[in-house]
Amino acid sequence: MRTLFILFFIALVSACSSSKPSQKDRATAEYEARTAASRNAPATGNRPASPPLSANPGSNERRPDNRPSAAAPVRIADGPVNATDAMATNKPTTEWAVTSIKGKFLAIDSSTVRVFMDITARTPQGEVVTNPADFASHFIIAYVLYPDYNNRERLGYGNVPLTAQNVSYDGHYLTISFDVNRPKEAASAILLTEFTEINSGTKARNDLAVRFRGLRLSDRFTLYGKNGRKPELRNYVNAGDTVVIRDVNGTSKPLFGFRYRHEFDAASSPMNTSPRPAPKSLNVDSTLTITTNQPFVLPKEGLYYFMEDTTDASGIGLVVADKRFPKMTRPEKLIRPVLYMSTSTEIGELNQAQDTKKAFDRYWLSLMSGNEEVARRTLKAYFDRVEEANRLFTSYKEGWKTDKGMIYIVLGAPDRVQRNREREVWVYNRRANVPETNFTFTKKPNQFVEDHYELVRYIEYQPIWYPIVEAWRTGTIRE
Numbered sequence: 001m002r003t004l005f006i007l008f009f010i011a012l013v014s015a016c017s018s019s020k021p022s023q024k025d026r027a028t029a030e031y032e033a034r035t036a037a038s039r040n041a042p043a044t045g046n047r048p049a050s051p052p053l054s055a056n057p058g059s060n061e062r063r064p065d066n067r068p069s070a071a072a073p074v075r076i077a078d079g080p081v082n083a084t085d086a087m088a089t090n091k092p093t094t095e096w097a098v099t100s101i102k103g104k105f106l107a108i109d110s111s112t113v114r115v116f117m118d119i120t121a122r123t124p125q126g127e128v129v130t131n132p133a134d135f136a137s138h139f140i141i142a143y144v145l146y147p148d149y150n151n152r153e154r155l156g157y158g159n160v161p162l163t164a165q166n167v168s169y170d171g172h173y174l175t176i177s178f179d180v181n182r183p184k185e186a187a188s189a190i191l192l193t194e195f196t197e198i199n200s201g202t203k204a205r206n207d208l209a210v211r212f213r214g215l216r217l218s219d220r221f222t223l224y225g226k227n228g229r230k231p232e233l234r235n236y237v238n239a240g241d242t243v244v245i246r247d248v249n250g251t252s253k254p255l256f257g258f259r260y261r262h263e264f265d266a267a268s269s270p271m272n273t274s275p276r277p278a279p280k281s282l283n284v285d286s287t288l289t290i291t292t293n294q295p296f297v298l299p300k301e302g303l304y305y306f307m308e309d310t311t312d313a314s315g316i317g318l319v320v321a322d323k324r325f326p327k328m329t330r331p332e333k334l335i336r337p338v339l340y341m342s343t344s345t346e347i348g349e350l351n352q353a354q355d356t357k358k359a360f361d362r363y364w365l366s367l368m369s370g371n372e373e374v375a376r377r378t379l380k381a382y383f384d385r386v387e388e389a390n391r392l393f394t395s396y397k398e399g400w401k402t403d404k405g406m407i408y409i410v411l412g413a414p415d416r417v418q419r420n421r422e423r424e425v426w427v428y429n430r431r432a433n434v435p436e437t438n439f440t441f442t443k444k445p446n447q448f449v450e451d452h453y454e455l456v457r458y459i460e461y462q463p464i465w466y467p468i469v470e471a472w473r474t475g476t477i478r479e
Helices: 002-011 021-033 035-039 132-138 337-341 344-352 356-367 372-393 403-411 459-474
Strands: 097-109 112-122 139-146 156-160 167-169 174-181 188-197 203-211 222-224 236-238 242-246 254-260 284-291 302-307 316-321 416-419 423-428 437-443 453-455
Touching: 097 188, 097 203, 112 132, 112 188, 112 203, 132 139, 132 167, 139 174, 156 174, 222 316, 337 344, 337 372, 337 403, 337 459, 344 356, 356 372, 372 403, 403 437, 403 453, 403 459
Parallel strands: 236 316
Antiparallel strands: 097 112, 112 174, 139 156, 139 188, 167 174, 188 203, 222 242, 254 284, 254 302, 302 316, 416 423, 423 437, 437 453
């Protein structure tokens, strides 16, 4: 048992957080009720139709064709790339390809915004592109501004020159920056940016809502790395890190900060159609004041919230996590994300175990019938996705706990993403023995972050979800 944990620790060094027993029971009740039958059932069965999609966010109206009603959806060509969240894929390509895009804008003044995009691109051999010159020689970038997702009138357009001044590599992403001028009389717009591979013409697109008027704090200021050179397009930092909140002009001004102790619940089952629990009331644990454009350190874990004025309706939220996040290493954290593939009895045994490390080993070995090699391989694959979910989807809580994080961990990156102003649809249509399946996430107001989405749940997901969970539990999952 000890050997398994040590090998896993060396190969992976990943993990997670917790949820309350009542939430775990809700999340796994359906699974536990059919565990015995499911173990003897093949993963391929009758192919159900894709779960119905809500025509209106929050509605249970069903569309007969099961397709999203998103107006002018943004589609990413030929790959599991999410137009907003950088879902990188390791699948081989036959050409140079952009495999992930994540964007943010910051206002320079009332007439211009600066757009920052973190890009992952791969060569035909599947290697990550790290040289800005290589990227610039294989891609061209253009953009169009539209009034809204429902309106295809062009407000403006342009090409993005790729130079040493606006393309860089920081060890994780290629970062591209460019300025966009406000169209006449436009208070906001949808910026559609198109990346075209020069030889093949293959395109990848990103849509980004930009505001020129009525700016929020997060439209002007954002998290930068300690060197202050470029924005960090994420909502988390590590305890003890030196960070900067700044704007593109280097303005210095005080911000009021509040720290909350937080322990949010993990996402419940995609089939759980019960009403959502009432929002939590958060109590302020401590306060602080920082100055923008000046480095500071957040030594304690927690949820932080920065505002210009204590009466403001929105601000900048940051999750401060332990030093290994988005990796997670401690045994007491490793046991928590397995909620999505476990029965409530198994979760209870893991939580009550006096030796968490031994209990964690026993859990995986028992699922894999004692086969250490299969257990090690499956465990690493699962926690690789947990780490990626933390990196991609951390909002006001850790990424693995979010609805998007849950779907990503179990199913992986979507094959296609469609989005409009109010919702995002993940389409899975390249899974063996699984029909095309759509997961709809509706955008919900949240004071801490702008990109908070909640899954529209349907009982019809059951025949899709359970076989994939069972594949994780038996070590037959395929990446």
